[in-house]
Amino acid sequence: MxxxxxxxxxxxxxxxxxxxxxxxxxxxxxxxxxxxxxxxxxxxxxxxxxxxxxxxxxxxxxxxxxxxxxxxxxxxxxxxIEMPDMSAPYTSTRYRPRKKDLHVTFEHYYRVDVFTSTFDKQLHELDSRFNDHTIDLLSLSSSLASKKINVDEICLLVEKYYPEDFTEPERTHLRDQFVVFNVEMTNNTKLRGVSCISDLCKYLVDTRKCETYYLVDRLIRLILTLPVSTATTERGFSAMKIFKNCLRNKMSDEYLANSLVIYIEKEIAETFD
Incomplete structure (x- = not known):
């Protein structure tokens, strides 16, 4: 019903x-x-x-x-119909009761240890994977493929997250390129049909407009490396768990870190070849 x-x-x-x-x-x-x-x-x-x-x-x-x-x-x-006594002391059945368990009531256990703790873990997981830095960069990625680009917002994020990839004159020129690019997106039907940032990059290459909007093209390529760097890092740590186990736990962290860097660089190189 x-x-x-x-x-x-x-x-x-x-x-x-x-x-x-x-x-x-x-x-x-x-x-x-x-x-x-x-x-x-x-x-x-x-x-x-x-x-x-x-x-x-x-x-x-x-x-x-x-x-x-x-x-x-x-x-x-x-x-x-049982009415539970929420003020009664809670004792776990999974392990031998301890003295401090007598100070934990059923109400405290279900409200704090179960309900609140679950939400805390979920929020911690979301914060660790989608912090302010990541959300800003993802917003930048999505705005580049929108029908009308917010030039001020993109230039602000470029200045904030890519200060070493664009000089100050280039950041000024990037703004000018985006202003013209916005007008072309309005008049060009093929460009308006682009739905994602990877297709936008492909369009710029195929039409050789990447030479005209070379700063826009550079920014798009920097954004496209974000999913690659995240995925390869996670795969690297997953692979590390396979060969660094309880039988091989004497491997030094420096050796593993160097191996991981080489692995990531190889993955990124293969992606762009």
């Missing part, structure tokens, strides 16, 4: 010809509530509670009622 109700509400929201504005507004409000965590949580809670009390509910609706059997059924139903 949940999925079907969502489909019906979605149809009401999108149906502009047979529904009024008030009806679409009510449907949208109901749809948003159904998407919330609280609503789904209460649904699961009701499923558990109502499932336990269904037998009792059906029995109490009968006209001919056996009071004795009804009371026994009430007692049995109440017994199945």
């Amino acid at each position: 949940y999925s079907v109700t969502r489909v019906v509400l979605g149809g009401i929201i999108e149906d502009l010809s047979h529904t009024t504005l008030d009806q679409r507004g009510d449907a949208d409000a109901a749809y948003q509530i159904m998407q919330s965590f609280e609503f789904v949580f209460i649904l699961h809670l009701m499923k558990e509670v109502l499932g336990r009390t269904d037998t009792l509910s059906q029995a109490l609706q009968k006209k001919n009622q056996d009071i004795h059997n009804a009371m026994e059924l009430v007692s049995s139903t109440k017994y199945t």
